[in-house]
Amino acid sequence: TALTYNRENAPPAVDWFAGGDTWTESTPTFTQVTATLKILGGDADVDNFLQQTYADPNDLEAEVIALKAKAVAYEFSQTFYDGDASGNPKQFSGLVNLAAGGQVLTAGANGAALTLDMLDQLIDQVKPGRPDALFMAKRTRRKLSSLRRSSGNLLETDVDQFGRRALYYDGVPILVDDFIPTDETQGTADDCSSIYAARFGRQGIMGLQNGGVQVERVGELETRDATRTRIKWYVGLGLFGTLGLARLRGVTGA
Numbered sequence: 424t425a426l427t428y429n430r431e432n433a434p435p436a437v438d439w440f441a442g443g444d445t446w447t448e449s450t451p452t453f454t455q456v457t458a459t460l461k462i463l464g465g466d467a468d469v470d471n472f473l474q475q476t477y478a479d480p481n482d483l484e485a486e487v488i489a490l491k492a493k494a495v496a497y498e499f500s501q502t503f504y505d506g507d508a509s510g511n512p513k514q515f516s517g518l519v520n521l522a523a524g525g526q527v528l529t530a531g532a533n534g535a536a537l538t539l540d541m542l543d544q545l546i547d548q549v550k551p552g553r554p555d556a557l558f559m560a561k562r563t564r565r566k567l568s569s570l571r572r573s574s575g576n577l578l579e580t581d582v583d584q585f586g587r588r589a590l591y592y593d594g595v596p597i598l599v600d601d602f603i604p605t606d607e608t609q610g611t612a613d614d615c616s617s618i619y620a621a622r623f624g625r626q627g628i629m630g631l632q633n634g635g636v637q638v639e640r641v642g643e644l645e646t647r648d649a650t651r652t653r654i655k656w657y658v659g660l661g662l663f664g665t666l667g668l669a670r671l672r673g674v675t676g677a
Contacts, residue, residue: 429453431664464655467491522670530673534612548669554620560603609673627667631659
């Protein structure tokens with residue numbers, strides 16, 4: 424139901440020593456965090472009359488369940504970015520609330536247009552090494568493509584493990600997501616968006632779940648001539664290393 428782990432805040436320090444020196448001790452700093460699994464899902468009811476009189480009853484039930492499953496996926500994607508467990512304890516905190524402190528960069532006090540220097544700085548915020556992905560909105564991707572063309576370089580392209588065309592910036596995969604808003608407020612600007620640089624795994628963000636997405640047949644309803652199917656997912660999100668996630672906010676569409 425929950426995972427308690429140590430979130431790395433700062434790495435340990437080391438030094439150079441001569442023979443006979445007194446060695447000094449330095450340990451990394453951690454914050455103990457508990458990430459609890461949240462319950463995401465909903466019920467899908469199929470009217471028995473419609474199911475019996477439909478040309479193919481299996482098609483109707485499958486369509487209703489598929490639509491509910493798609494709604495679950497959409498809600499998870501939305502919460503992945505803007506989830507706020509402090510405001511709504513029933514959901515997990517997303518990237519906007521997990522990134523904090525010096526890992527949050529601001530394009531400008533009242534928002535500003537994206538520059539390649541900003542993106543390079545964002546990538547450098549993720550330590551050690553480099554991020555595994557850059558999350559951005561489509562509008563931001565278009566601006567980035569324009570900047571690269573202006574500088575005489577195009578975004579690198581390759582084929583991912585699913586055979587789909589993928590974009591890269593300086594070797595880091597770009598993941599474009601419709602659920603990243605473009606109406607965030609930064610100072611006097613209300614048309615801003617954010618870019619996230621993230622590492623996956625024990626040094627960054629990691630998804631948590633138990634049992635995967637489950638489809639459970641509840642059965643006939645007492646007060647309605649209908650059959651209910653429940654789609655549920657016990658899921659959460661954890662940040663295992665604060666340096667594994669960075670955010671650039673205040674990016675305008677100009």
